[in-house]
Amino acid sequence: MNALFEYLLRLGDDSLILGHRLSEWCGHGPILEEDIAMTNLSLDLIGQATSFLKYAGEVEGKSRNEDDLAFLRFEREYKNLLLVERPNQNFGATMMRQFLFDAYRKLFFERLVHSTDSQLSAIAAKSLKETKYHLKHSSEWVIRLGDGTEESHEKMQSALDDLWKYSAELFYQDDVDEDLIENGIIPAVDAIKGEWDVLVRNVLEQATLIIPSNNWEQVGGRKGIHSEHLGYILAELQYMQRAYPGMKW
Amino acid sequence: MKEHNIEVLERDFQAKIDNDIKIEPKDWMPDEYRQTLIRQISQHAHSEVVGMLPEGNWITRAPNLRRKAVLLAKVQDEAGHGLYLYSAAETLGADREQTIDDLHSGKAKYSSIFNYPTLSWADMGAVGWLVDGAAIMNQVPLCRCSYGPYARAMVRVCKEESFHQRQGFEIMTTLAQGTAEQKAMAQDALNRFWWPALMMFGPPDEDSKHTKQSMDWKIKRHTNDELRQMMVDITVPQAELIGLTIPDPDLKWNKEKGGYDFGEINWDEFWQVVKGNGPCNKDRIETRRKAKENGAWVREAANAFAEKRKLRNTKKAS
Ligand SMILES: [Fe+2]
Ligand SMILES: [Fe+2]
Ligand SMILES: [Fe+2]
Numbered sequence: 103m104n105a106l107f108e109y110l111l112r113l114g115d116d117s118l119i120l121g122h123r124l125s126e127w128c129g130h131g132p133i134l135e136e137d138i139a140m141t142n143l144s145l146d147l148i149g150q151a152t153s154f155l156k157y158a159g160e161v162e163g164k165s166r167n168e169d170d171l172a173f174l175r176f177e178r179e180y181k182n183l184l185l186v187e188r189p190n191q192n193f194g195a196t197m198m199r200q201f202l203f204d205a206y207r208k209l210f211f212e213r214l215v216h217s218t219d220s221q222l223s224a225i226a227a228k229s230l231k232e233t234k235y236h237l238k239h240s241s242e243w244v245i246r247l248g249d250g251t252e253e254s255h256e257k258m259q260s261a262l263d264d265l266w267k268y269s270a271e272l273f274y275q276d277d278v279d280e281d282l283i284e285n286g287i288i289p290a291v292d293a294i295k296g297e298w299d300v301l302v303r304n305v306l307e308q309a310t311l312i313i314p315s316n317n318w319e320q321v322g323g324r325k326g327i328h329s330e331h332l333g334y335i336l337a338e339l340q341y342m343q344r345a346y347p348g349m350k351w
Numbered sequence: 352m353k354e355h356n357i358e359v360l361e362r363d364f365q366a367k368i369d370n371d372i373k374i375e376p377k378d379w380m381p382d383e384y385r386q387t388l389i390r391q392i393s394q395h396a397h398s399e400v401v402g403m404l405p406e407g408n409w410i411t412r413a414p415n416l417r418r419k420a421v422l423l424a425k426v427q428d429e430a431g432h433g434l435y436l437y438s439a440a441e442t443l444g445a446d447r448e449q450t451i452d453d454l455h456s457g458k459a460k461y462s463s464i465f466n467y468p469t470l471s472w473a474d475m476g477a478v479g480w481l482v483d484g485a486a487i488m489n490q491v492p493l494c495r496c497s498y499g500p501y502a503r504a505m506v507r508v509c510k511e512e513s514f515h516q517r518q519g520f521e522i523m524t525t526l527a528q529g530t531a532e533q534k535a536m537a538q539d540a541l542n543r544f545w546w547p548a549l550m551m552f553g554p555p556d557e558d559s560k561h562t563k564q565s566m567d568w569k570i571k572r573h574t575n576d577e578l579r580q581m582m583v584d585i586t587v588p589q590a591e592l593i594g595l596t597i598p599d600p601d602l603k604w605n606k607e608k609g610g611y612d613f614g615e616i617n618w619d620e621f622w623q624v625v626k627g628n629g630p631c632n633k634d635r636i637e638t639r640r641k642a643k644e645n646g647a648w649v650r651e652a653a654n655a656f657a658e659k660r661k662l663r664n665t666k667k668a669s
Contacts, residue, residue, distance in 0.1 A: 122411060125419075128426050129407035130638070132646020134400065134434050141427040145420055152416045169415045193649050249659065250652025257648065342414035342472055349530055351414035351472070351522075 105281045106219075107161045108181070109288065111171070112278075112324060114154030115182035118172055120203060121147030122335055123190055132193050139239060143200070146232040153225045173343040177333055178326040185268035187323070187331045194254065195261035197243040202265060204237035205301050206272040206294065213289030222287065241305045248309025255310065262306070263314045270319035272298070368569050373499035376442040384568055387561065388498050389443050390459075391570065393450045396436035397461035399429045401454075401635050405469040406478060414472055421518055422475060428511045435504040442500045455640045457627065464547050466629030473526055473533075473540035479519015481541075481548035481586065487512045488582050489552065492572035501570075520589065527593040534594075541590065542598045549613075550621045552579040558618075584610045 124144035131137035155168035166174075185203060190196045211233055214226035247254040273295050282288040306313060322328065342351070360379045367374060374380055403426050410426065413419035437447045453459035464482050469475070490512065493505040526537035553559055553575040565571035573581075583602075590597050601614035623629070 125410045125423055128410055128423065129403040130642045130645075132642070132649040134430050134437075136646075136649075137403070137430045138427055138434075141423055141430070145423050145427070148416060148420050148423065152420075155416075172416055173414075193646065246656040247649065247652050250656045251648070253648050254652030254655075338411045341412045346414075346530075346532060349414075349533060351418055351525060 104161060105278045106287065107158055108278045109282055110154050110158035110161060111179075112181040114151050114158055114168075114171070115180050116186050116203075117147040117154060118151035119180070119182045119332070119335060120186035120200075121145075121151060122339060123186065123188075124196070124200075126190055127196065136193070140196075143236055143239070146229075146236070150225070150229050150232070153228075157221050157225070169343075173340050177328060177336060180323075180328065180332060180336070181326060182323050182328075182332075183268065183271050183274075184320060184323040184329055185265065185271060187329055187335060188265060188268065189331060191261070192257060194243075194247045194257045195264070197240050197247065198258060198261040198265055200236065201240035201244045201305065202269050202272070202302065204233060204240050205298055205305075208233045208237045209294045209297050209301070210289065213294070216286075217288065218286040244305055244311075245309045248306070248311045258309065259311055262311050266314050267316070267318050267320040269302075271321040271323060274321055274324045276324070368497050368567075371495075371497075371569070373502065374497050375499045383564075384570075385443050387565065387568070387570065388501065389440055389445045391565075392436055392440040392443070392501055393445060393453075394460050394462075396433050396440060396450070397454045397459055398465065399433035399436060401461045401465045401639060402482075403429045403433075404635055404638055405465055405467070405631075406475060408469050409472060409475050412472070413475075418475075418522075425479070425515050425518065428515065432508045432511070435507065439500040439504045443498075451643065455636060455643065457636065460625065462551060463621065463624040463629060464544075464551050465635060466624050466631045467543070467547050468630050470543070471536050471540060473523070473536040474544070476519050476522030476526060476537060477540035477544040479515050479517075480523050480589075481519070481544050482551070483512050483515040483519060484586065485548050485551040485582055487516055488578050488585075493570075495569070495572060497569040523595070524593050527595055538595055541595050545598050546616060546620075547624075549579055549582065549616055550624075552576070552582065554618065554621070555616075580610055583613050587611055 121144045124140050124147065127140045128137065128144075131140060151172065152168050155171040159166045159168060159171055183203075185199060188195075188199055208230070211226045211230035215223055215230060217223040217226065244258065248258040249255070273291050275291050279288065279291065283290050303313070361381060364374070364378075364380060364384075367378075374384075406422060406426050406429075410419065410422055413422050437450065440450060441447060450459065454461065464485075469478065487509060490505050490509050494502055494509060496502040496505065523537050523541075526533040528534075556562060556574045556576045559575050562571060562574055566574070587597055587602065599614045601612065603612050604610075605612045624632070627633075
């Protein structure tokens with residue numbers, strides 16, 4: 103197995119699946135301005151997915167392009183975090199999911215910019231700009247809703263309680279990472295973890311939210327062991343490609 | 352004395368219109384002019400927002416990454432159009448929340464075309480090509496509308512609509528040049544959307560109650576039937592170019608008038624859909640109503656937070 107290929111799938115699938123989830127909001131947002139904002143997030147993420155998966159196809163060298171990889175793998179071959187496949191639930195839960203992810207992604211891209219792999223560093227530079235904006239947006243909503251009304255506070259606390267156990271997987275590491283870290287292709291995750299903790303705690307404190315005491319870590323996505331939700335996401339995502347194989351659109 | 356004043360105001364107002372001077376929010380205007388514009392602009396805003404739904408229906412099922420991104424961007428543009436238009440209506444004193452509640456209660460209308468379902472990917476092509484195409488036909492003249500804020504909003508909107516129209520036509524072209532299945536999908540979409548798209552220009556001139564006054568006020572520049580004729584004349588050659596058939600056996604080039612003759616539109620169907628009996632009326636309104644209802648706690652919380660922040664800042668300052 104090619105470590106870089108595998109790692110690019112992880113990055114691409116995180117963006118693809120979260121972008122898909124956000125796109126489900128289109129036309130259903132709590133205000134028109136947020137419909138536009140969530141579409142923006144989704145567009146950025148689909149763009150990132152395109153870049154990562156295109157590069158993955160080149161690295162693999164089996165003439166699969168970004169669409170083949172995005173639309174024609176089986177469930178167990180998707181390597182996204184469990185966090186990003188969590189259902190949207192309500193706007194607050196969507197913003198909480200976004201915040202936990204953005205906080206990680208921003209710190210990660212800040213380092214990936216210095217990758218010895220010039221393609222990765224170029225994708226990271228573009229993605230970093232986008233992610234800084236995403237993080238600003240999601241953290242503002244987490245604070246606003248956490249410290250808003252009693253009802254919104256409760257909703258945000260319950261979103262945090264639900265999602266927290268999936269945040270550990272952001273820092274998942276195995277031999278795929280080790281090899282790449284050694285060659286300076288990707289940053290070491292441990293350093294990011296410390297900063298992520300500080301950033302997240304700071305925002306949650308302003309939001310008057312409490313990190314759950316249950317520190318159970320739910321992982322699996324990186325190994326292709328997903329929740330039941332992914333199958334339904336893929337059923338929609340892949341519908342056209344499966345129903346009309348091999349056609350140009 | 353007072354009556355005399357109104358006469359002067361009305362005369363000045365009409366003089367401005369006749370000289371193509373834009374009416375601006377602070378200018379005096381007849382109440383009927385204001386009400387006509389509020390009705391038209393908010394209907395237009397609602398159409399943009401409800402119009403997000405039939406296309407939103409295919410975002411998660413778009414066939415490839417590029418199409419997914421283009422469709423997302425398109426639906427996002429429509430949300431933006433809704434925002435400019437609600438703002439334009441607000442310059443006339445309309446209340447955005449009230450306007451939206453009127454939509455949800457069924458009091459306010461929106462374009463009937465969005466009450467038809469999108470049943471295949473080809474419908475994304477047909478909607479862009481025909482529906483955005485018809486919207487452009489309607490809206491380009493509105494860029495010269497006598498009311499300044501509406502005219503200016505339309506300039507921005509039309510640029511984006513023409514991009515939407517092109518991308519829709521490009522989807523149709525790709526399908527028409529594709530496999531037999533794809534071509535059939537494209538033809539089926541054209542069959543379903545052709546007549547409803549022609550209905551988008553509204554009832555025939557003899558039944559259109561608002562047309563004359565709107566034309567005198569230069570809100571409208573062409574009649575419904577004139578616009579419909581332009582649409583047919585522009586679209587028929589496009590369909591021919593990509594090898595699709597317009598579903599109208601009576602369609603025929605008329606050399607004398609330099610345009611196409613076309614078949615009878617089913618106005619019964621049109622009025623039924625306007626009345627609420629289209630295939631998706633209930634679902635569309637229900638979806639919008641739910642979006643507002645489910646978002647209520649978010650808007651309340653945002654207001655509460657803004658209040659708290661203001662209070663904290665004043666405390667800090669004192
Ligand atoms: Fe629009
Ligand atoms: Fe429009
Ligand atoms: Fe459009």
